[in-house]
Amino acid sequence: MIEQFVRYLKDTPGLVRFMDAWKEKYIKLNTLGGTIKLDDLSTEEKSAIGALIGRDLSQQNSIVLSYTKLIKALRNTRFEEVDFQDVVLAYYDGCIVSKKEENAVQQEKRKILKHKLFNDLKATIAYGWLVKMEVENPSLFTQMLQQYKRNPQRIMMITQALNTLPIWENKVRSLSVFASSVAQDPHFFDGGSNLNFLLHAIQYALDVQETPTSRIEKNEILARAGLLKEETTNYITVFQVQMKNKKNIEDVGLTWFTKQGQSINLHIGNLQTYQEAYGSTHILILENPSVFQVLQQYLIDQKIKNVGIVCTYGELTLAAYKLLDILKLCDAHLYYAGDFDPEGVLIAQRVSQRLEGNISFLHYTKSDFECASAKAIHSDSRLQKLENVSLSDLSVIKECIREFQTVGYQEALLTKYMRTIDVWNMSMK
Numbered sequence: 001m002i003e004q005f006v007r008y009l010k011d012t013p014g015l016v017r018f019m020d021a022w023k024e025k026y027i028k029l030n031t032l033g034g035t036i037k038l039d040d041l042s043t044e045e046k047s048a049i050g051a052l053i054g055r056d057l058s059q060q061n062s063i064v065l066s067y068t069k070l071i072k073a074l075r076n077t078r079f080e081e082v083d084f085q086d087v088v089l090a091y092y093d094g095c096i097v098s099k100k101e102e103n104a105v106q107q108e109k110r111k112i113l114k115h116k117l118f119n120d121l122k123a124t125i126a127y128g129w130l131v132k133m134e135v136e137n138p139s140l141f142t143q144m145l146q147q148y149k150r151n152p153q154r155i156m157m158i159t160q161a162l163n164t165l166p167i168w169e170n171k172v173r174s175l176s177v178f179a180s181s182v183a184q185d186p187h188f189f190d191g192g193s194n195l196n197f198l199l200h201a202i203q204y205a206l207d208v209q210e211t212p213t214s215r216i217e218k219n220e221i222l223a224r225a226g227l228l229k230e231e232t233t234n235y236i237t238v239f240q241v242q243m244k245n246k247k248n249i250e251d252v253g254l255t256w257f258t259k260q261g262q263s264i265n266l267h268i269g270n271l272q273t274y275q276e277a278y279g280s281t282h283i284l285i286l287e288n289p290s291v292f293q294v295l296q297q298y299l300i301d302q303k304i305k306n307v308g309i310v311c312t313y314g315e316l317t318l319a320a321y322k323l324l325d326i327l328k329l330c331d332a333h334l335y336y337a338g339d340f341d342p343e344g345v346l347i348a349q350r351v352s353q354r355l356e357g358n359i360s361f362l363h364y365t366k367s368d369f370e371c372a373s374a375k376a377i378h379s380d381s382r383l384q385k386l387e388n389v390s391l392s393d394l395s396v397i398k399e400c401i402r403e404f405q406t407v408g409y410q411e412a413l414l415t416k417y418m419r420t421i422d423v424w425n426m427s428m429k
Contacts, residue, residue, distance in 0.1 A: 005079045006090045014048030022088050023096055025067070030098035032085045035066045052077070110145060117148050117155070126159035129204045140200065147193065157183045158194060162201040166226030172272045175227045189227075198222075219318040228268050234319045235267040237289070239296045241308035242279035243326070261300045263292075271322040277330040280308035282424045284362065284417070285327075287314050287338035287347060291410050291417070298418055304425045308332070314339075316350055324354045333424075334359040337417065340369050340397050340408035341377070342385035349391045361393055363416050369400040371416070372408030377401065 009015050021036035038045070039062040050057040053073035057063060074080055079087075089096060114134075121127040134141040148155040161182045166173045176186035189195050199218060202208065202225045212218040219229050228234075240258050243251045251274070257264045258279075277283070284307065286292045292311035299307060310327075312320045327334060336351050336359055338344040352359055377383065383405075389398045401407060410417075 001079065001082050002086055002090050005082050005087050008079075009087070009091055012048050012052075014042065014044035014046075015052070017045065018049050018052075019088065019091055022067075022084075023092060026085070026088060026096055027098050030100040032088065033067045035064060037064045038062060113145055113149055117145070117152075120156065121159055124159070124163050125205055126162045126201070129159075129162060129201050132204055133200070137200075143193070144197065154183075154194070155197075157188065158197045158201070161189070161198055162205060165202070165205065167206070167224070170226075172226045172228060172269060175222060175229045178227055216316065216318055216321065220321060223268060223272065223318060223322065226272075228272070229318075234317045235265045236271075236313070236317070236319045236323050237263050237265050237292060237311040238323075239263040239292075239309050240280055240299065240305065241277055241283060241310060243274040244276040244278065245273050246275045248276070263296055266319065266323070268317075268319045268322060271319055271326070274326055275329075277308075277326050277332070280332050281306045281428050282421075283308040283310065283327060283330070283332045283334055284421075285310045285312065285324075285334070285336045285351065285359075286410070287312060287344060288410055289313055291337075291414060294414055295417060295421070298421070302422075302425070304421060306428050307421055307424055312347075314344075314347070316347060316354075321354060324351065328355050328358060335362040336360075337362040337410055337413070339410055340372055340401065342382050342389075342401065342407075345389050345394050345397055345401070346385060349389055349394055352391055352393070362420060363413050364394065364397050366396055366400055368413060368416065369397055369404075369408055372410065372412040373400075373404060373406045374409065374412065375407050377405055377407050 009019060017038055018036075021038060022032060025034050025036060026032055038049075041049075041057065041061055041063060046057040046060065049055075049063060053065070053070060054076055055073075071084060074082075074084060118127060118130065121130065130141070130144070133144065144155065161178070164182070166178065175189055179188040179190075180186045182188065189198055195218070199212060199221050202221055203211075206224055208221060208224065210217075212221050219234075222229055238254075239262075241254070242258065243254050245251060254264065284295070286295070286309060289311050292309055295309055298304075299309070310323065334355065336348055338348050348361060348364075352361075383402065386398050386401060389395075
C-alpha cells in the first residue's frame with residue numbers, strides 16, 4: 001500500500017510543494033509533526049491537495065495544515081492504514097536525513113577525526129595542548145578539527161612547531177627561519193589562523209595567562225618561546241648600561257663600547273640573552289634620540305661614569321619592553337623623561353606599568369611643562385587620548401595639556417636634565 005500511495009503522490013500533478021513541505025518538517029524535527037503553510041497556490045495545487053484531504057480549496061490562495069488534521073483527513077481515504085511518515089521517506093527514496101541524524105553522523109566523523117589527530121600526536125607537548133583546548137576552548141578546538149580535515153599537513157606543521165620551539169633547547173631563532181624549517185615557508189606564521197594557533201599553543205606550553213591583542217604583545221609571546229620577529233629593526237640604544245648574560249657573565253662588548261664613549265644599538269636578539277643590568281647608579285630612559293645624543297656627549301665631556309641612558313625612539317617596541325624587564329631587576333635608580341603630549345604621556349604610563357611603578361618621572365612638574373610648552377594642540381582626537389592616562393604621577397602634565405591646549409617637547413628641558421645628572425653624580429662621590 002505504501003508503494004501505491006507513493007505512486008499516487010508522484011503521478012498527481014500539484015503535490016510537489018506539498019510533499020517538500022513535509023520533507024522539511026522531517027528534517028527539522030526528525031519526525032513528522034507541526035504545521036505546514038503553502039502560499040500562492042496554483043489551480044493545479046488547489047485541486048490536488050483538496051482532493052487528498054477532502055477540502056475545497058478553489059477559493060483559497062494559501063493553506064495552513066497541521067499534521068494532526070492531515071492524518072485525520074487521510075483516514076477517510078483508501079490509504080488510512082498507511083503511516084504517512086513511511087510514505088514521505090519512501091517518496092524521497094529514503095534519502096531524507098534529519099538534522100538530528102546529520103548531527104549524529106557529524107559527531108561520529110568528528111570522533112574519528114579527533115582520534116586520528118590525537119593518535120598522531122600522542123606523547124608530545126601538542127597532545128596536552130589539544131586536550132586542554134577541547135575542554136577550555138571548544139570553539140577553537142572545532143576550528144582546529146575543521147582545518148585538520150581540510151588540510152591535515154598544515155595542522156601537523158603547527159603542532160610540530162609547538163613540539164620544537166627553540167625555548168626547549170634554550171635557543172633563539174628568527175620566526176621566519178623557524179617557519180621555513182617547519183613548513184618550508186618563511187611566511188607560514190606571519191599572520192592569520194596559523195599565527196593564532198601558534199600563539200595559543202605557546203600560551204599553553206609556557207603557562208602564559210594573558211591573551212595578546214596588540215602586535216607588540218603577540219611578538220612578546222613569541223619571544224618567550226625563543227621566536228623573534230622584526231629582529232634587526234626592533235632595537236633600543238643604550239650608553240653606559242652594562243649587562244650580564246643568563247650565565248651571569250659580563251658582556252665585554254658592551255663594556256668596550258662604554259670605554260670608547262660610544263652608544264650601542266641592542267636588538268631583541270641581543271636582549272634575549274641578557275638577564276641583568278649593572279654598573280650605573282642612575283639610568284635615565286629617554287623618548288627622543290636627539291636628547292639622547294646631547295646627554296651622551298654631556299656624560300662624556302663631564303666624565304660622568306655612573307649614569308646610564310637609554311633611548312626608546314618614541315615607541316615601545318618589543319626590544320624596549322624586554323629591556324624594561326631587565327632593568328626592573330637592577331639596583332639602579334630608574335627615571336623616565338619624554339615629551340609632554342598625549343602620546344608621550346601614554347608612553348610614560350606604559351613604561352611605569354611595565355616596571356610596576358619602580359620608576360620616577362624626571363621633570364614632570366607644571367613649571368617644567370611651562371618651560372617646554374611651545375606648540376598649540378588643535379586636535380580633539382589627540383586630547384581624547386588623555387582619558388586613558390590614569391597614573392597619578394602624570395596627572396599634572398595631563399591637566400596642563402588640557403588647560404593650556406599646548407604640548408611640550410623634552411628638547412627644551414635639556415639644561416634641567418644636565419643639572420639633575422650633575423646632582424646624581426655629586427651624590428655618589
